[in-house]
Every structure is written in C-alpha cells, then in structure tokens.
Amino acid sequence: MAYAAFRSIGAYAPRKILTNEDLSKMVDTTDEWITKRTGIKERHIAEKNETTSDMGVEAAKKAIERSGIDKSEIDMVICATISPDYFCMPSTATIIANKLSLGHVTAFDISAACTGFVYILSIAKAFIESGMKKNVLIIGAEKLSAITDYTDRGTCILFGDGAGAAIISATDNRDEAIIDIHTGSDGTYADLLMTPNGGSGSIHDSIDQESKACFMQMKGNETFKVAVRTLTKDVVEILDTNSIESSQITHFIPHQANLRIIKAVGEALKLNDNQVVITVEKYGNTSGASIPMAINEIYENGSLKAGELMLLDAFGGGLTWGSALVPFSPTLK
Numbered sequence: 001m002a003y004a005a006f007r008s009i010g011a012y013a014p015r016k017i018l019t020n021e022d023l024s025k026m027v028d029t030t031d032e033w034i035t036k037r038t039g040i041k042e043r044h045i046a047e048k049n050e051t052t053s054d055m056g057v058e059a060a061k062k063a064i065e066r067s068g069i070d071k072s073e074i075d076m077v078i079c080a081t082i083s084p085d086y087f088c089m090p091s092t093a094t095i096i097a098n099k100l101s102l103g104h105v106t107a108f109d110i111s112a113a114c115t116g117f118v119y120i121l122s123i124a125k126a127f128i129e130s131g132m133k134k135n136v137l138i139i140g141a142e143k144l145s146a147i148t149d150y151t152d153r154g155t156c157i158l159f160g161d162g163a164g165a166a167i168i169s170a171t172d173n174r175d176e177a178i179i180d181i182h183t184g185s186d187g188t189y190a191d192l193l194m195t196p197n198g199g200s201g202s203i204h205d206s207i208d209q210e211s212k213a214c215f216m217q218m219k220g221n222e223t224f225k226v227a228v229r230t231l232t233k234d235v236v237e238i239l240d241t242n243s244i245e246s247s248q249i250t251h252f253i254p255h256q257a258n259l260r261i262i263k264a265v266g267e268a269l270k271l272n273d274n275q276v277v278i279t280v281e282k283y284g285n286t287s288g289a290s291i292p293m294a295i296n297e298i299y300e301n302g303s304l305k306a307g308e309l310m311l312l313d314a315f316g317g318g319l320t321w322g323s324a325l326v327p328f329s330p331t332l333k
C-alpha cells in the first residue's frame with residue numbers, strides 16, 4: 001500500500017500591508033481594540049490586478065522547488081479557496097496548473113472556507129493511498145480583500161490575502177506518512193458565516209442589495225464560541241484515536257483567526273507556548289491559506305525539522321472543521 005508524505009511547503013504574501021492604524025481611518029475602530037480582541041496588527045493585501053491564482057502560483061513554485069520533484073511528476077492540483085479568480089468557473093486550480101505549465105493534470109477547487117487546507121490534504125491523502133495519484137500539489141489561496149466589506153468594522157479588521165502550497169507524495173515508508181485526518185461539517189450553522197450573493201440561493205432583487213451581499217457576513221461572537229469548542233474537541237478526538245499525547249506534538253498549527261481563540265484552545269489542550277504556532281498578528285485571517293502560510297513561517301525560520309510532528313486544526317464557514325496529524329517528511333537528499 002502507498003502512504004502519503006507531506007514533502008514540502010511554500011507560501012506567498014502580497015507586498016502591500018494594511019495596518020490597524022490604516023483601518024482606523026476607514027471605519028470606527030482603533031489599533032487598541034483590534035489588538036486586544038483579535039491579536040491582529042496588520043494583514044497583507046493583494047494589488048487590484050493580482051489574483052488568487054497569481055498568489056497560488058507563487059506559493060506553489062516554492063513548494064515544488066523545495067520538494068525536489070520535477071513539475072512534470074505532478075498528477076493532480078487541488079485549490080482550497082472561497083475567493084476564486086472567477087465564481088463558478090473556471091476553477092482556480094486549472095488556472096494555476098496552466099500558469100505553471102503542468103499539462104493535462106486533474107485540477108479542481110473545493111470550498112470549505114478556513115478548513116479548506118485540511119480538506120484538500122485529506123483528498124490528496126486518499127488519492128495517493130488508493131494508488132490513483134503519486135504527487136499532488138495542494139494550494140490554499142485567498143484574495144479575501146475582494147469579498148470584504150470595508151465599511152463593516154466587524155469583519156474588515158480580520159481578513160487578509162495570501163497563499164500557501166504543499167506537495168504531497170506517495171511513499172512506501174510508513175514512518176514518513178501522514179498519520180490521520182479528521183474532517184466534518186454542520187450546515188445548521190450555515191448562517192454564521194456567509195456571502196449571501198452570487199448563487200442560486202440569492203434572493204436579492206436590487207443591484208445595490210446584491211452587490212453588498214457579495215461580501216462576507218459574519219456573526220462574530222457566536223462564531224467565536226463555536227470555534228473554541230469545535231477546535232478543542234477536534235484535537236482531543238484525533239489524539240485519542242491515534243493514542244498520541246499532546247506532548248508528542250512539536251508544532252500545533254491552528255487556523256489563524258483570532259489570538260484569543262488560539263490561546264483558549266492551546267490552554268484547553270495544555271500545550272505550551274513553544275508548541276503553538278502564531279502568525280495571526282502579521283497576516284490576519286487568510287482563510288484556506290492560513291495553515292499553510294503558518295507552516296511556511298516555521299519552515300523558513302528554521303524551526304520545522306524533518307520528522308517533527310505537526311498537528312493541524314481548522315474551523316470555518318459552513319460550518320466545517322478538520323484536524324490532521326502530519327509528520328514533516330521532506331525528501332532527504
């Protein structure tokens with residue numbers, strides 16, 4: 001049987017930075033409020049002509065180069081995004097595959113909001129373990145600034161743009177393999193986080209109403225409570241199922257939505273500060289890109305080493321959630 005190994009990581013953040021100070025000139029808010037309630041200090045914002053696929057391509061180039069495989073060996077591309085280049089079609093994954101000249105690979109997007117990266121990791125693992133694919137490029141990429149209402153202080157302070165990518169490859173060596181991935185959803189909470197416009201469920205009959213409804217809307221406080229509960233439960237379940245103690249985790253990489261959520265989950269799981277990866281202060285919430293961007297951060301600062309165990313934990317619109325036990329298994333030269 002083939003196993004799936006997490007070979008490499010790459011990420012990209014646009015150059016332009018939007019600070020809390022900048023936001024305080026746009027809506028009724030302050031740096032102090034945003035820092036205290038969210039931990040976010042700044043977020044990166046794409047240029048007007050910079051698309052989700054452009055950012056995905058930059059992240060993917062790094063992941064491919066670091067994986068040691070030739071791009072001709074990639075046989076599938078999956079992109080997790082809620083801010084695709086085009087709603088409906090074509091998929092952002094096909095655009096990325098084309099921009100990277102990957103040939104006629106299988107390519108598609110999935111929509112699971114902030115849980116997107118854990119979902120695509122589970123899909124890559126399943127395709128590899130079934131023997132159908134050998135090297136899968138997975139990408140979480142978001143231009144959330146394109147679907148953010150910059151007159152709504154409840155959401156515009158939270159979100160940023162960016163992308164992260166990874167190569168997942170087949171291996172015979174079980175020690176290198178992704179250990180387990182759990183994913184789930186509960187549509188009864190669908191209205192906590194949504195972009196009401198654009199689909200067949202759209203009920204607006206004026207263009208003004210409709211264009212406003214293109215943006216993300218969130219019941220922040222209710223979402224917060226469900227997030228802490230779900231993220232903690234998720235981790236307890238995956239650790240129990242696999243008889244792994246939280247002390248065996250080198251890097252706990254939660255979705256970067258809010259520092260208070262991350263701290264509450266870390267404390268509930270009795271993780272120490274060195275185990276918990278935090279990047280929310282510099283990128284804000286980048287939805288499907290947040291976990292791979294955080295993995296890239298510890299890779300680039302030298303704290304992620306071969307063989308170390310990562311625990312990914314995500315939560316997002318849908319509602320969706322997911323967790324994954326992933327050893328970092330770069331190809332050893």
Ligand code: ACO
Nearest residue numbers: 029033113114153154157220221223224227257258316317
């Ligand atoms: N600046 C100043 N005041 C503000 C701001 C702001 N930017 N935003 C809200 N307020 C005010 C509110 O109006 C309210 O005022 P009131 O008491 O006079 O009514 C007060 O601050 C408290 O508002 P709450 O919404 O209760 O604030 P809370 O502490 O919950 O923080 C936040 C809001 C940061 C949005 C938080 O609820 C949160 O992080 N929620 C979870 C987000 C999340 O995890 N989302 C899931 C992933 S995202 C995805 O899937 C795309």
